[in-house]
Amino acid sequence: MNKKKSIPQGFMTIGELAKKMGTTVRTLQYYDKEGLLTPTGESEGGRRLYTHKDMIQLHQIQSLKSLGFSLKDIKNKLIPLDTPKDVVAVLNEQSLAIQQKLQQLQEAFTAIEALKQEAIQMQQVDFKKYADIIVNLQMNNEYYWLIKHFDDTTLDHIRNRFDKESGMDFMQRFNEISDKVIKLKEAHVAPEDTQAQALAQEFWAMVMEFTNGDMSMLSTLVKFDDLSDDNNAWLEKQKTVNAYLQPALELYFQKSGMHAFEEESQCPTQ
Known part of the structure; x- marks a missing residue:
């Protein structure tokens, strides 16, 4: 048949x-x-x-x-495709996404050109760090620019702690928490509120996941609040998140009996 x-x-x-x-x-x-x-x-x-x-x-x-x-x-x-208007909406959405992708590619091109010029002008260059940036560019990791702000010890930790998949998964989950924090801030939720405390606990758990319990890394992470990168929306967003979470974290530490930043000199958790 x-x-x-x-x-x-x-x-x-x-x-x-x-x-x-x-x-x-x-x-x-x-x-x-x-x-x-x-x-x-x-x-x-x-x-x-x-x-x-x-x-x-x-x-x-x-x-x-x-x-x-x-x-x-x-x-x-x-988007549903029930009417010509729906189809146009889809095309507009894809057009906007392509424009954003082109912008990311332009930023990547600019970063590569900057690295090239620095390699030409300097007698000594950090090839290991440059290689990390290039690899992340090839992976379409939009957070490749963070690499230049990490010291060698932190970068070695990241290399040993994460691969491509787990690293991108971590960033996605971290950004989801950040989005939740922004919503609480916009809703004027107080630091002592149960919602804010739950997010403080979730945020701290991610910090511990990133550092693997190595409290000596906290001082390096705190320095990111002082970074300045023109037109970097992600960096500015994180500063807003950190400013809102700081009092919530302090309350969380008090309730939990923790003294996180007093323990930086202790050995990493095994």
């Missing part, structure tokens, strides 16, 4: 869609499982069936993924 006959006109199988869009059946099955791209129909035999509208939705997902968005971010950014 010809399986094509069981597929209604205007529909395509998961294999056909995967072939047309240069992806795999396994990927489409995963998108279905995660609620990113649900098949429009199903054949009598239980096969997933997709339409051309689904194809456009898949293109939206692929475009956002190629721009570096996580699947979680993509799920929040997906």
Whole structure:
């Protein structure tokens, strides 16, 4: 029996869609499982069936993924395609994302040019640190610029503590906490409030995760509050986060009986 006959006109199988869009059946099955791209129909035999509208939705997902968005971010950014206005909204969203990506690439280009000029002009250069920056640029790590602010000891710690995947996961979770802090600040939630205390505990847990309990690293991290980098929205955001969290952390330390910064000279937790 010809399986094509069981597929209604205007529909395509998961294999056909995967072939047309240069992806795999396994990927489409995963998108279905995660609620990113649900098949429009199903054949009598239980096969997933997709339409051309689904194809456009898949293109939206692929475009956002190629721009570096996580699947979680993509799920929040997906726009329904029910009207021409919806399609225009999708195109506008992708256009804006591309503009932002171009800006990141321009920043990366500027950083590389700056490193090149410094290597030419100086007799001694920190090739190890430059190599770290280049590797992070190639990974599309938008936080590559942080590397130049770390000393060798901290960089060695980061290299041993994190790989590409765990490092990016850490930054994503750290940024999620920062977003929560900003919301509390904007809502004028007091430092002693249970919400603020819960975030202080969560924030401190991430500090301990980053340092692996090495309290001697705290002084290095505190110095980041004094950094100045023109037009660096992330850095300015972190200064706002730290300013709001400081009294909440102090209260958290008091309640927990901790003296974090008095313990900097102690040995790292094993």
